[in-house]
Amino acid sequence: APGAGEFVPARADLDDLREAAHGCRGCDLYRNATQVVFSVGAADAALVLVGEQPGDVEDREGEPFVGPAGNLLTRALDEAGVGRGAAYLTNAVKHFRFHESPRGKRRIHDKPDRVQIVACRPWLVAEFALLRPRVVVALGATAAGALVGPAFRVTRSRGELLPWPASAQHPGDFPELDPPALFLATVHPSAVLRSDDRQAAYQAFAADLAVAAKAAA
Numbered sequence: 001a002p003g004a005g006e007f008v009p010a011r012a013d014l015d016d017l018r019e020a021a022h023g024c025r026g027c028d029l030y031r032n033a034t035q036v037v038f039s040v041g042a043a044d045a046a047l048v049l050v051g052e053q054p055g056d057v058e059d060r061e062g063e064p065f066v067g068p069a070g071n072l073l074t075r076a077l078d079e080a081g082v083g084r085g086a087a088y089l090t091n092a093v094k095h096f097r098f099h100e101s102p103r104g105k106r107r108i109h110d111k112p113d114r115v116q117i118v119a120c121r122p123w124l125v126a127e128f129a130l131l132r133p134r135v136v137v138a139l140g141a142t143a144a145g146a147l148v149g150p151a152f153r154v155t156r157s158r159g160e161l162l163p164w165p166a167s168a169q170h171p172g173d174f175p176e177l178d179p180p181a182l183f184l185a186t187v188h189p190s191a192v193l194r195s196d197d198r199q200a201a202y203q204a205f206a207a208d209l210a211v212a213a214k215a216a217a
């Protein structure tokens, strides 16, 4: 597969990117998904959050973070005083990767592999060329890997405000911002939903988002 690069239009704004992404054939994931799920939010949002890939509900609705994990994220953003509407939400991979359950009753999420993450990354780079965030939040290891490189360990650095894009493995892919932006990694909201101690996991997740929201304010 060629990667998304040849499908990303030049001199595009966010709406142009959203439109063009419908035609992306940069990896095999477009084949089985319902539709591309690009992003929601304004180019001038101070807080940008990057997830892994759309889930089952997002794939049907065409909007990121509108399923169970998205509802949890939306609640935590509200509590952090940002509100979903003031943030820009996107994903490292723009099509849903899944397999069917044995009798085809359910679509079960599969993690995107490194090839798909790299293939889809030109969209993310194009988005960041237009965004002017104060804070970039990676939701989980896939997002952190796409943004700052696969060697980054969320468990070691979660909740810390780090320089952006200097923390990235390929900082040249992302614009230098003035004033400089910050990067914070936390867990994915679906990991909170799967946690044995959901309450504690939610509190820790919400606390990380509150740190990011405060830095973006």
Ligand code: URA
Pocket: 051, 052, 053, 054, 055, 058, 063, 064, 065, 066, 067, 069, 070, 091
């Ligand atoms: N999980 C993600 O990473 N992104 C979404 O859009 C929904 C769930």
Ligand code: SF4
Pocket: 003, 004, 021, 024, 025, 026, 027, 028, 029, 030, 036, 093, 094, 095, 116, 119, 120, 121
């Ligand atoms: Fe293109 Fe990304 Fe979809 Fe693959 S996942 S087809 S690279 S938009």
